Amino acid sequence: xxxxxxxxxxxxxxxxxxxxxxxxxxxxxxxxxxxxxxxxxxxxxxxxxxxxxxxxxxxxxxxxxxxxxxxxxxxxxxxxxxxxxxxxxxxxxxxxxxxxxxxxxxxxxxxxxxxxxxxxxxxxxxxxxxxxxxxxxxxxxxxxxxxxxxxxxxxxxxxxxxxxxxxxxxxxxxxxxxxxxxxxxxxxxxxxxxxxxxxxxxxxxxxxxxxxxxxxxxxxxxxxxxxxxxxxxxxxxxxxxxxxxxxxxxxxxxxxxxxxxxxxxxxxxxxxxxxxxxxxxxxxxxxxxxxxxxxxxxxxxxxxxxxxxxxxxxxxxxxxxxxxxxxxxxxxxxxxxxxxxxxxxxxxxxxxxxxxxxxxxxxxxxxxxxxxxxxxxxxxxxxxxxxxxxxxxxxxxxxxxxxxxxxxxxxxxxxxxxxxxxxxxxxxxxxxxxxxxxxxxxxxxxxxxxxxxxxxxxxxxxxxxxxxxxxxxxxxxxxxxxxxxxxxxxxxxxxxxxxxxxxxxxxxxxxxxxxxxxxxxxxxxxxxxxxx
Amino acid sequence: xxxxxxxxxxxxxxxxxxxxxxxxxxxxxxxxxxxxxxxxxxxxxxxxxxxxxxxxxxxxxxxxxxxxxxxxxxxxxxxxxxxxxxxxxxxxxxxxxxxxxxxxxxxxxxxxxxxxxxxxxxxxxxxxxxxxxxxxxxxxxxxxxxxxxxxxxxxxxxxxxxxxxxxxxxxxxxxxxxxxxxxxxxxxxxxxxxxxxxxxxxxxxxxxxxxxxxxxxxxxxxxxxxxxxxxxxxxxxxxxxxxxxxxxxxxxxxxxxxxxxxxxxxxxxxxxxxxxxxxxxxxxxxxxxxxxxxxxxxxxxxxxxxxxxxxxxx
Numbered sequence: 115x116x117x118x119x120x121x122x123x124x125x126x127x128x129x130x131x132x133x134x135x136x137x138x139x140x141x142x143x144x145x146x147x148x149x150x151x152x153x154x155x156x157x158x159x160x161x162x163x164x165x166x167x168x169x170x171x172x173x174x175x176x177x178x179x180x181x182x183x184x185x186x187x188x189x190x191x192x193x194x195x196x197x198x199x200x201x202x203x204x205x206x207x208x209x210x211x212x213x214x215x216x217x218x219x220x221x222x223x224x225x226x227x228x229x230x231x232x233x234x235x236x237x238x239x240x241x242x243x244x245x246x247x248x249x250x251x252x253x254x255x256x257x258x259x260x261x262x263x264x265x266x267x268x269x270x271x272x273x274x275x276x277x278x279x280x281x282x283x284x285x286x287x288x289x290x291x292x293x294x295x296x297x298x299x300x301x302x303x304x305x306x307x308x309x310x311x312x313x314x315x316x317x318x319x320x321x322x323x324x325x326x327x328x329x330x331x332x333x334x335x336x337x338x339x340x341x342x343x344x345x346x347x348x349x350x351x352x353x354x355x356x357x358x359x360x361x362x363x364x365x366x367x368x369x370x371x372x373x374x375x376x377x378x379x380x381x382x383x384x385x386x387x388x389x390x391x392x393x394x395x396x397x398x399x400x401x402x403x404x405x406x407x408x409x410x411x412x413x414x415x416x417x418x419x420x421x422x423x424x425x426x427x428x429x430x431x432x433x434x435x436x437x438x439x440x441x442x443x444x445x446x447x448x449x450x451x452x453x454x455x456x457x458x459x460x461x462x463x464x465x466x467x468x469x470x471x472x473x474x475x476x477x478x479x480x481x482x483x484x485x486x487x488x489x490x491x492x493x494x495x496x497x498x499x500x501x502x503x504x505x506x507x508x509x510x511x512x513x514x515x516x517x518x519x520x521x522x523x524x525x526x527x528x529x530x531x532x533x534x535x536x537x538x539x540x541x542x543x544x545x546x547x548x549x550x551x552x553x554x555x556x557x558x559x560x561x562x563x564x565x566x567x568x569x570x571x572x573x574x575x576x577x578x579x580x581x582x583x584x585x586x587x588x589x590x591x592x593x594x595x596x597x598x599x600x601x602x603x604x605x606x607x608x609x610x611x612x613x614x615x616x617x618x619x620x621x622x623x624x625x626x627x628x629x630x631x632x633x634x635x636x637x638x639x640x641x642x643x644x645x646x
Numbered sequence: 647x648x649x650x651x652x653x654x655x656x657x658x659x660x661x662x663x664x665x666x667x668x669x670x671x672x673x674x675x676x677x678x679x680x681x682x683x684x685x686x687x688x689x690x691x692x693x694x695x696x697x698x699x700x701x702x703x704x705x706x707x708x709x710x711x712x713x714x715x716x717x718x719x720x721x722x723x724x725x726x727x728x729x730x731x732x733x734x735x736x737x738x739x740x741x742x743x744x745x746x747x748x749x750x751x752x753x754x755x756x757x758x759x760x761x762x763x764x765x766x767x768x769x770x771x772x773x774x775x776x777x778x779x780x781x782x783x784x785x786x787x788x789x790x791x792x793x794x795x796x797x798x799x800x801x802x803x804x805x806x807x808x809x810x811x812x813x814x815x816x817x818x819x820x821x822x823x824x825x826x827x828x829x830x831x832x833x834x835x836x837x838x839x840x841x842x843x844x845x846x847x848x849x850x851x852x853x854x855x856x857x858x859x860x861x862x863x864x865x866x867x868x869x870x871x872x873x874x875x876x877x878x879x880x881x882x883x884x885x886x887x888x889x890x891x892x893x894x895x896x897x898x899x900x901x902x903x904x905x906x907x908x909x910x911x912x913x914x915x916x917x918x919x920x921x922x923x924x925x926x927x928x929x930x931x932x933x934x935x936x937x938x939x940x941x942x943x944x945x946x947x948x949x950x951x952x953x954x955x956x957x958x959x960x
Binding site for chain 1: 651652653654655656665666669670673677680681684685687688691692695696697701702703704705706707708709710713714717718721722725726728729732733735736737739740755788789790792794796797799800801802803805806807808810823825826827828829830831832833834835836
């Protein structure tokens, strides 16, 4: 226990030139928190504008720039890097019994790339923003946009390399650095989900990068790829974009699912129900997730038969998600359950994820999608998944591993209050949007019919609760750094290698090389929880 | 708009709309059936097995294959049934009857333009008869738009450079909202239209009151003459256009295509992209001479041409 913690080294150099996966994770926490608040600010503008049916707070162009900024920042600079880069970095080596990631320098580089991409995007913002939506649909983005399309594309392009490098690093680490005895079927489920996520990161991100380059080429040099007036095909862009962006949704949600598997078992003090099913369902999601992009294009002018196939495949991809939800519930059977804050975040995740997943099936249903497509129904659906569930997963992870990362305990009561506020605020914000969408309110409208105001006001009221709930942890978690109690090695009495090293862990994680001779989530023998 | 405080369910203007609503309600019921057990189980287990409460925790299950198979297979079969019904509805919504009234739609930033077969033109309002199938052939002059008719539960993106189709049969007369659903730039939220469904007799009167000198075919014939198309096409220097709407054409590379609206539009704008076998590439592009609406008129004329006895390109 006498070895110094990874946080002991002092000075800027010790942070900005670090190769320690744990310190890089801390750099990521700070970075994504900044972008989360930047994107959240734009969301607040949107919800305040929509309190009244008239477009009165923002101009039409101002509103278009606000939702574009919100989407771009949240998707590429918060949601995608959040869990993989923060907790993937911090936990993957410790959970598999390794001293660091396979490529520590590459790891640091990927943080600089995310920061660089973010600064580029920020630059575009200061220059006046973009009005294409985060989807950059052509030929709007290439021929008719008067915003800084190329600068934003540059930002996203650079950040994409951060994703790719992180993905490569995690795949290599899981393959080569597992401790002796740490077989694949002994890996914590968080590792399975990080592995599946990394495969998507590595395979899908290059497609986005190429697509964005083509958009920039058409915008700058009039090279006809997507604009029919130049001989291009506008639907080609949508195929390429969704070939990345649908799997990208799984980049956001799979890591959160991995987190929830950890939180549920730690609260239940019991092995997960159906380990193999939960593990392989992550891989199934990663694979089938690549085959459903066409369900974003049912009304786009895609062939009717293609739409039929994509609809069927979209039902298939729901199965592995359902497997996880059923197994999480079954895990609580005969458990020894502690209702701590991280568990409440896991419950919030499950509730919001189920609503988001089921409403996704309505959109996979062809005839229902013809009506609901491009309305607030879609907005509500993907926010349940990408915000409600994924951010609940991120906050759950933050509350679960905070004592390990910082060595401090935060106020348990405030943690629980936040989890409940997020659940209530989120549903109040986004449930009315399902009704708005079915009533026919299209998305990306800054003015709407007066008899839709009641539901919009409800939504904005919920958003203010949600904003409060998302800001709260910033204060009590920071306060814990100064006034929090020192965290013990294993505050949750959880199984897993990370709970058998000190909080915070020493610079090289383990005093001596680890050998694994036990299964994942082994709660049967107390001896298994000895310090390593 | 009415003075209602708030709307709770969208208007139904067609039988199809009612079917979609039943699909949605039925699927909601099925999903409740699959989801409620999860929530109930969660709460029961949380209550029964919370730490400190005495409960039987012996012989904890690690997993159970038959349970896993059950909760994989049952929801999937249920979903497949709904998928089937939805696919049937979708295929109906994508297959217009052959006797449909054809209306041409041109979208641009940020307005909707409509042309009736009788030559009547409207902007941001579309009058159609009740209880008769209506087929919209749509094209955009700039970015992608999407015509969304909530009361009919349908929408279709409107693309530049390519015709897309939307059809419906409204049962109830009335005035309904129409939106642009695909984000298209600054005034996207102002790209609104009204769909006015009239009783057939009223529709007839509306057509007469808004009648023009010439119907769409005649307007197209004027364009045909103005642009001198006949100087080649009627003199044997270029392929004859008799019966072109019903024909298959053969190209220099041996491939064939049906001379549909998409092909005719392409051969006017990009005449040398696919060359009809036996002819030299002499036709100039009319891209800068004809806008999308004029093209729709010209195509209406071309597609109306009867087949003649002498076909040089069977």
